[in-house]
Amino acid sequence: MSSSTIYNHRTLQPTGPPAPGPSQQHSHARLNESFDVIRAEFDAMGQELAAVRTQRDELEKQVASQVNELNIIRQSLYDLESQHGKVRQSFEEELNRLRAELQHRAGPPAGILSHAPSGPGGTVGPGGPPAPPNAVPGTPSGSGPSSYNEPYYQRDRERDRERERDPRERDRMGDRERERGEPREQRDRERDREPRDRDRERERDRPTDQRDPKRLKSERIKTDRPDHFSPSLGPGPTPKLPPPPSSTAPPGVGPGLPPPPVPYPSAGPSSAIDQPPLEGTLVPIGNPANGGAFPDDLDIHAVPADLKREGSDWFAIFNPGVKRVLDVQLVHTLMHESVVCCVRFSADGKYLATGCNRTAQIYDTKTGQKTCVLIDEAAGKSGDLYIRSVCFSPDGRFLATGAEDKQIRIWDIAKKRIRNVFDGHQQEIYSLDFSTDGRLIVSGSGDKTARIWDMVDGSSKVLTINDPDSLNNDAGVTSVAISPNGQLVAAGSLDTVVRIWDVATGQLVERLRGHRDSVYSVAFTPEGKGLVSGSLDKTLKYWDVSGLMPKRGKEGQNGVSVSGPGASGAVVRKDADKSSQCTMNFTGHKDYVLSVAVSHDGQWVVSGSKDRGVQFWDSRSAIVQCMLQGHKNSVISIDLSPAGNTLATGSGDWQARIWSYGPYPQ
Template identity: 45%
Template sequence: MSYQQQRPPLNLDQRLNELLDAIKQEFDQVKNEAFRLHKDESEGKYNKQVAELRDIRNTVYNLQQTHERIKRQYEEDISRLKAELEQRDRQSSQLQYHNQQNAAAQTQQSPTQLPPPQTPQLQQQQPPNQLQTTQNGAQASNNQPNQLQTNQQITQAPNSADSQQSISDKPIPTFLKELDAQLVPEQWKKQTHEFYVLYNPALPKTLDVDLVHSFDHNSVVCCVRFSRDGKYLATGCNKSAQIYGVESGQLVARLTDDGNFLNGTNGAPSNAANPEANSGDLYIRAVTFSPDGKYLATGAEDKLIRIWDLSSRSVIQYLKGHEQDIYSLDYFPDGTKLVSGSGDKSVRIWDLNTSQTSLTLAIEDGVTTVAVSPDSSLIAAGSLDRIVRVWNASSGFLVDRLDGAELNNGHKDSVYSVQFTHDGKEITSGSLDTTVKLWALDTNKNGATNKANVKCEVTYRGHKDFVLSVCSTPDNEYILSGSKDRGVIFWDKNSGDPLFMLQGHRNSVISVCVSNNGIGGNGYFATGSGDCKARIWKYKRDFNQ
């Protein structure tokens, strides 16, 4: 009897456990439902914010495009009004000239003995900066005193609107028109079996050039770049990048990505995702060393940027985002970011800590060349639409368009090369219009430019075909340009005069670069050519004539 009395409590415990299990299950269901609802709500907010950011970005881009259209219209109106004012000035000057002649006829019996006054048309054709060049030329040749006197009279006349134009009306010197070493006197040339140099006979010879090393490649050499310390030279060609010792001329490394690329390792897509890997050709169109010299960035036709660790000769990063060939790369001076230019009409700034794009700058046409200013504050890019654009590197705002619209002295064809001078105050640009230009930048601490002082200072004329690459020496004394005419010209930066033409390749000079360790007018420069050669040259002050 006592045993039967104890059974009900056991049933109560079982029932209690069942109720607790039911409560637990219901709690789990409520918790899961709440988590799902919270997750859906969070994802909805996130998607909404992403959409809002995308709209803001599109709005900013549209505003930028509208701003550029308004600016172009404004510049066109300014140019038209300036032309009208100049026409009125010419008419007024002509009227004044006729009045002077009439007055002279009334007061003199022999008016033909009076010298004609200088007309404003001649004043406009001769800017003040050209006086010094004309004087130097007269001293060198010492046979045109009358022309010198005329030029002095012209520059003493009142300034006109055209006095702010660049040195752009100089004719191509005679010694650059034929480029035939056999027709040049011995004292104005240097000739070897590998190259020849033609000097400007109107100027004293101050530089000598010698070939240091020549490197054969298996294809066209698309690009050359020195390391910051000047000890190494990198070249890019089909399927590989090479690194050479500048002093020894020895091949230090040949970088090919066949293994990593085929296996799809290190973040690289496999062949299935990149049919370019099997297409045969893969030209390396851009190379650049990191500031510390430990890494090399390469850009190629497969739309990828590779970051190579030079100690292990392996790819440690793949930067993916461009939609067409990558044509140009440049490291920021601190080595934490990289800028790239592509045929997909965009410039990208990459954060190398995350391998992600931190800023994308879109334009209207393909980007052929990019450069970072020495203080990291500005980015310059040249494109197929003939314009050099300058952006604030932090905000991405367009600082200026170097198109010479106000004075009609911009490039007339696609810009293929840009570089900041080493002091960061100027930009050099080379174009398919066969010219090189020097642009002055007057920027404040916030990266904004003084519009009145952004102008084309000098136009360098002398090449007979496309200018494909430009650079400047570390002392900012000389500009170098490489061209499809197979030549490299050394220019005096300030006057725009060509010092000499180097003919050292049998095909286009696609890339030219100066080493940063040049001192006192002595240094190295390198060239890459369509003749499948890269060459290192040495320039030095030598002649005392």
């Protein structure tokens, strides 16, 4: 065997990249398939997103449509209430006419409750409520101002009167009613049903305020404390408390003269007959005269033209018991996108700031035009962020806002930018107030503190409430005010106490006790000698603080801690002398008093309430002059212009309104 057969060498030749084989072609195909799958999934997700957006738009349209329907239903209810009032008035007039005719034909029958003399506290007849405490013997039923003041009370007396008539008289009455085609049974059923229908309609017409400020804390206090004077939390109508008993009749009341208008207890499941009376009756403490008490249930249709003022969706009723010296007129209605939590005028009265959900808005008070909207884009977008308080700086350059996120923002209005952010409160901020020189701003929060902030260096002084006797250990600050001289800070609290501090030292100089429920609003008088407070006990109080001077001392600890620049953590207490006293009670609201203000000339005290009304009070006598109704929900905030006769109101009906007031032309 030759070597050539053993070694068979191939000739070496140049080679290139290997030709693609079947495996490489398969990899390319799989990659393309993956791309196709991803593309298909992306297209499907895009279609799904478009469908979701379409569904969202449809839902938003449905929500808007339902909101519009609710507004239409609400307006229909208001129209029905107005029609019901007219029908009720005609029915009452017919009843009064029949009553007068029967009395003229048969003479005054024996046993009429209104002819029986009553003691100071009133007497209870068979099947009826107590007689008026100030009833005068010999006063006929249906005469005097109280005849239109309490028609339901008089219907109860009419039923008692019918039961006590002799059979012959009842037969004569039945014959007359049958001749008129109106059976007595049907009339009795209508009489019994009308008060219940009226109460149900009123409760339906008053939906619960969606953002009524500070409500959760106050309700916790009321559930922990059994108090006959606390407003009822149940769904029933609010009972009316009787006037305090008096052993002597007011001046000017004597035999043959009708008694002054007196609110009586309303019939219903929650009768207030057994409740103790309030301590004030619209007059200064210690003054027995009741000259000009406001009737409790005045019907707008029965009020004389010179004692009322009406608009398309508002009305004002003036107290018939006193001389009318005031006139009120609606100027602007400012619509918002949510509940209006606060309103505040600028120092010159040219602008009005309002706070609602996420925005603070500024309006020209003369034209009603919106001039500025302030919104913090850096704030979180999820959930609500209600602006609880707003306040202009004295020069009008800045607006301070306090919100639920525990921050105070100082806005440069011209630039619409935040100048400062004051952070330190542990709960939402309910109230703000600038000092008259613009150097300091005080804030009140639910964390039981008030803080005094320096606008120049940003420092703060903390005023903490940690009294050992604080009600249920809950003393959140609901309202703050700086005195006109800049020396004192007043704060209303959930624990029913109004506290006053010395601004310079942080020293607690006074505790004002007297309210029976949480204090929601405080305001100094223009000269700084008085302080007005409004409470959930439905009353206002005037406190004389003229003798209160800031004390400069460090005498140990009495539950008030102070910290801040220059304080060195010092602990001080107020002077032992109690120089401030409540000199007047303002009683007349039917529900919580949420906001109070004092006019620039000190003549009027104005209050806003959960009863949807605003009342003007004479600051010298505590007698109500006017009751203003123009909102469909709670009047959460009010303010009076420092520079003119202008009132602003903010409500849970998503509206702020600007009103003018002034002397009534005689």
